[in-house]
Amino acid sequence: MRDITKYQGIIPAFYACYAEDGCISEKRTQIWAQYLLEKGVKGVYVGGSSGECIYQSVEERKRLLEALMEVAKGKMTVIAHVACNNTKDSCELAAHAQKCGVDAIASIPPIYFHLPEHSVAQYWNDISAAAPDTDFIIYNIPQLAGTALTMSLFHEMLKNPRVAGVKNSSMPIQDIQMFKMDGGKDFAVFNGPDEQLVGGLAIGADGAIGGTYGVMPELYLKIYELCKNGEYEKARPIQYAADEIIYEICSCRGNMYAVIKEIIRRREGIDLGDVRKPLASVDRKLDEAKIESSLQKIREAVAKFS
Numbered sequence: 430m431r432d433i434t435k436y437q438g439i440i441p442a443f444y445a446c447y448a449e450d451g452c453i454s455e456k457r458t459q460i461w462a463q464y465l466l467e468k469g470v471k472g473v474y475v476g477g478s479s480g481e482c483i484y485q486s487v488e489e490r491k492r493l494l495e496a497l498m499e500v501a502k503g504k505m506t507v508i509a510h511v512a513c514n515n516t517k518d519s520c521e522l523a524a525h526a527q528k529c530g531v532d533a534i535a536s537i538p539p540i541y542f543h544l545p546e547h548s549v550a551q552y553w554n555d556i557s558a559a560a561p562d563t564d565f566i567i568y569n570i571p572q573l574a575g576t577a578l579t580m581s582l583f584h585e586m587l588k589n590p591r592v593a594g595v596k597n598s599s600m601p602i603q604d605i606q607m608f609k610m611d612g613g614k615d616f617a618v619f620n621g622p623d624e625q626l627v628g629g630l631a632i633g634a635d636g637a638i639g640g641t642y643g644v645m646p647e648l649y650l651k652i653y654e655l656c657k658n659g660e661y662e663k664a665r666p667i668q669y670a671a672d673e674i675i676y677e678i679c680s681c682r683g684n685m686y687a688v689i690k691e692i693i694r695r696r697e698g699i700d701l702g703d704v705r706k707p708l709a710s711v712d713r714k715l716d717e718a719k720i721e722s723s724l725q726k727i728r729e730a731v732a733k734f735s
């Protein structure tokens with residue numbers, strides 16, 4: 430039996446940390462990892478959507494993971510997303526992640542070409558084979574990847590004993606139940622949409638990985654604690670508060686991650702740099718009121734609920 434306790438909890442999707450010149454910043458990566466560690470999160474999900482992985486080179490992603498591991502190794506669960514949209518580079522990152530000592534690697538399906546399921550399975554199994562002593566987590570995010578984790582593809586992947594879980598970012602909460610039912614007792618399913626954390630946990634998610642956890646970790650940690658105690662009624666208003674903030678952040682002209690980084694800068698005095706183009710930076714005029722309003726809402730919600 431696999432021990433999945435390391436996956437049970439709140440796992441922020443780690444933001445890409447850049448220096449002023451837009452290059453990867455190891456120093457800021459470590460400051461951010463230390464901050465999350467001190468907040469008490471279960472782990473971090475590195476190099477995913479929030480990590481802006483598709484805008485980074487293989488070398489940059491390696492450097493970022495190495496810097497993070499200096500802080501996180503042995504102290505929190507590290508899941509490294511290694512997909513690169515071609516098998517060779519993904520395998521290189523998978524092998525590197527295993528060498529760094531991560532708890533698991535994860536991968537989206539190949540994007541752009543809509544490949545048949547046998548090709549997607551081959552891609553994932555090749556990546557997994559490059560990290561033979563490491564758990565493999567399937568990242569199901571059909572609205573961005575363009576390919577969904579169907580049950581037939583899921584069953585094919587379950588033949589690989591290293592497949593330990595699904596990070597489920599599809600919108601139907603029912604998908605979590607389907608993967609839980611067929612994945613078995615020692616199989617971890619992570620809730621993906623932050624707006625549905627309470628629902629995802631209620632239907633059986635073991636843990637949760639989210640792009641907005643970093644900007645208001647206290648709220649999600651509280652939701653997780655309450656839900657695990659069966660106190661869903663108490664968790665619901667916190668979810669509503671978080672959702673209102675997410676909607677506001679997402680309605681800015683700047684990209685969600687740019688806005689989040691700006692809020693973190695103001696709330697915690699931690700500078701994670703900007704986002705990479707083509708993601709839009711914060712619009713200093715148009716976004717200002719919403720940024721201040723979201724910041725205020727976060728402060729109030731944290732004071733009220735945590």
Ligand SMILES: CC(=O)N[C@@H]([C@@H](O)[C@H](O)[C@H](O)CO)[C@@H](O)CC(=O)C(=O)O
Pocket residue numbers: 442443474477478479480570573598621622623624638639640641675
């Ligand atoms: C479609 C999407 O980006 N989903 C996000 C959510 O956390 C999302 O940002 C959040 O629910 C706000 O909409 C995550 O599932 C992505 C994620 O965790 C990651 O890899 O960074």
